[in-house]
Amino acid sequence: MRPRQVALHAALTLGGLAMLFPFAWMLLTSFKGVRQMLNNPLDWLPDPWRWENYPDALAAVPFGTAYWNSFYIAALNVALTLLTSAMAAYAFARIRFRGSGVLFVVFLATQMVPAQVTIVPLYLMLAEFGWIDSHLSLILPAVANPFAVFLLRQFIRAVPVELEEAARMDGAGRWRCFWSIVLPNIRPGLGALGIIAFLASWNSFLFPLIFLNSPELHTVPLLLSQFSGQRSAVDYGLILAASAIAVVPTLIAFLIGQRRIINSMAASGLGGR
Amino acid sequence: MAVLTRPRLRPRVTRPAGGVRTHDGWWAVFFLTPQLAALAVFLIIPLGFAVVLAFMRWDGLGAKEWAGLDNFAAQLSDPDFGQAVWNTVKLALLTVPFGLALALLVAIALNSVRGSGFYRVLYFMPVVTSSVAVALMWQVILAGDEYGVLNTSLERWFGLTAPDWLGDPGWVIVAIAVVTIWSSLGLNVVIFLAGLQTIPPQIVEAARVDGASGLRIFRSVTLPMLSPTIFFSTVVAVISSFQAFDQIYVLVNPEHNEGARTIVYQVYELGFRDFQFGMSSAAALILLVLTLLVTLVQFAAQKRLVHYDS
Numbered sequence: 001m002r003p004r005q006v007a008l009h010a011a012l013t014l015g016g017l018a019m020l021f022p023f024a025w026m027l028l029t030s031f032k033g034v035r036q037m038l039n040n041p042l043d044w045l046p047d048p049w050r051w052e053n054y055p056d057a058l059a060a061v062p063f064g065t066a067y068w069n070s071f072y073i074a075a076l077n078v079a080l081t082l083l084t085s086a087m088a089a090y091a092f093a094r095i096r097f098r099g100s101g102v103l104f105v106v107f108l109a110t111q112m113v114p115a116q117v118t119i120v121p122l123y124l125m126l127a128e129f130g131w132i133d134s135h136l137s138l139i140l141p142a143v144a145n146p147f148a149v150f151l152l153r154q155f156i157r158a159v160p161v162e163l164e165e166a167a168r169m170d171g172a173g174r175w176r177c178f179w180s181i182v183l184p185n186i187r188p189g190l191g192a193l194g195i196i197a198f199l200a201s202w203n204s205f206l207f208p209l210i211f212l213n214s215p216e217l218h219t220v221p222l223l224l225s226q227f228s229g230q231r232s233a234v235d236y237g238l239i240l241a242a243s244a245i246a247v248v249p250t251l252i253a254f255l256i257g258q259r260r261i262i263n264s265m266a267a268s269g270l271g272g273r
Numbered sequence: 274m275a276v277l278t279r280p281r282l283r284p285r286v287t288r289p290a291g292g293v294r295t296h297d298g299w300w301a302v303f304f305l306t307p308q309l310a311a312l313a314v315f316l317i318i319p320l321g322f323a324v325v326l327a328f329m330r331w332d333g334l335g336a337k338e339w340a341g342l343d344n345f346a347a348q349l350s351d352p353d354f355g356q357a358v359w360n361t362v363k364l365a366l367l368t369v370p371f372g373l374a375l376a377l378l379v380a381i382a383l384n385s386v387r388g389s390g391f392y393r394v395l396y397f398m399p400v401v402t403s404s405v406a407v408a409l410m411w412q413v414i415l416a417g418d419e420y421g422v423l424n425t426s427l428e429r430w431f432g433l434t435a436p437d438w439l440g441d442p443g444w445v446i447v448a449i450a451v452v453t454i455w456s457s458l459g460l461n462v463v464i465f466l467a468g469l470q471t472i473p474p475q476i477v478e479a480a481r482v483d484g485a486s487g488l489r490i491f492r493s494v495t496l497p498m499l500s501p502t503i504f505f506s507t508v509v510a511v512i513s514s515f516q517a518f519d520q521i522y523v524l525v526n527p528e529h530n531e532g533a534r535t536i537v538y539q540v541y542e543l544g545f546r547d548f549q550f551g552m553s554s555a556a557a558l559i560l561l562v563l564t565l566l567v568t569l570v571q572f573a574a575q576k577r578l579v580h581y582d583s
Contacts, residue, residue, distance in 0.1 A: 091304035121322035
């Protein structure tokens with residue numbers, strides 16, 4: 001290898017270690033006891049290894065329930081977002097109707113409004129509907145997703161019009177064209193959007209913080225934050241065991257699907273937030 | 274979610290399929306209704322309601338009272354809000370230039386080595402990690418007490434006394450900026466990497482044949498060709514730093530450290546701790562106006578700095 005390549009690899013490895021360090025420190029600290037944290041805070045390895053931190057953290061708060069809540073909310077979000085935004089994207093890409101251009105601009109403009117601006121009125125409205133302290137407050141508002149419509153519209157425009165025209169000749173209706181011709185042809189777009197929507201829902205914090213009260217309704221990030229808030233800093237081993245329980249499954253999912261996840265987020269140009 | 278159009282996804286003009294059918298209008302209604310209804314109920318109506326609330330005095334229980342511009346005046350003269358605006362701006366000034374410059378460096382390095390897949394995974398890990406967990410990991414590193422890895426190492430190995438990053442109001446934004454840069458680096462890297470890969474290698478090769486140095490190629494080829502991507506990332510980064518909440522709330526509850534108060538925290542506290550819905554909405558609208566202003570300025574600057582090939 002040329003020296004330039006060696007230098008680049010060295011720099012990238014150093015940077016990579018900096019990216020990895022917080023994760024490594026979290027995992028190692030999650031096995032440490034209070035005494036070691038106090039006496040030798042710089043020890044890399046736990047001594048002794050306190051495996052009990054994990055069962056203790058699991059017993060302290062209902063992690064299993066939180067996992068299930070996070071999972072089913074995210075899955076419903078993905079399904080609803082994909083279906084409704086693909087439908088709207090199809091209308092914008094393929095149906096000629098009056099006001100189409102203006103309506104699309106309105107769609108795009110709503111993307112600019114930060115969620116924080118509407119959060120108070122949204123809370124008041126959801127309270128009116130009786131959805132506060134219910135998962136409905138996390139599932140239905142997340143369906144409104146102008147970005148998803150925009151992204152899928154781009155994908156639909158890339159599908160050759162002739163495919164659909166041929167189907168129409170054979171007597172297929174609009175719905176049939178959408179469902180059997182367009183949707184299968186934009187699978188990569190749906191996959192990318194699905195991943196983004198899943199991560200956004202799974203990691204969401206502000207909305208659950210405001211909309212949920214009952215501990216049995218908590219999602220993983222909310223439960224984690226409450227758990228650490230209840231403890232003093234002395235319990236770092238336990239707090240980080242809880243963090244590891246929250247993080248490790250998503251990291252494993254990421255490592256399995258990493259190529260897809262990275263590509264889809266790069267292609268759409270935004271993160272889960 | 275505030276997002277903007279990526280330059281690569283600029284709409285092209287195509288003809289809609291089969292615009293000859295007569296009942297198309299009803300099909301459009303059918304396909305659009307679910308999204309339109311959700312958008313109207315959960316975004317547009319609340320936005321209108323937010324504007325009305327900003328001019329009201331209301332604690333959620335009693336009657337709504339017309340307050341005119343009082344809420345805005347109260348916010349603009351409130352030292353807490355002033356602090357929040359200043360902290361928000363400071364956070365953007367720290368995270369956007371440094372975060373993007375670092376991402377550009379990493380992307381260029383990744384683009385010039387073989388087998389970059391492994392690094393991409395490493396740098397991307399924090400992007401998929403819950404912001405709450407990210408904040409908790411960094412708490413153990415940045416803590417000012419005897420648990421903080423960073424300060425204990427600095428003291429033990431170099432005899433340095435470092436500030437209490439999360440406790441000192443003067444330093445806390447710096448600490449938040451470091452965590453933010455760390456957690457969003459991977460996303461900016463892959464976006465820049467995608468942009469770099471669209472630069473035709475022949476152009477770089479031609480410049481090299483003409484005797485251009487590496488730095489010259491970067492300045493005269495890479496940077497201009499990447500400028501649409503850089504512009505897009507800058508706008509997104511500014512907007513998302515203006516909206517930062519999760520990590521700040523968990524890392525340092527601004528309730529205990531004024532230095533970490535941001536506009537979004539102000540909106541949260543006024544609305545959901547003090548139940549001053551009018552005040553909270555006023556603060557939120559000021560955030561919206563500020564976001565729009567900065568975005569407009571960026572779009573104006575884009576006309577001069579961004580190079581689109583035609």
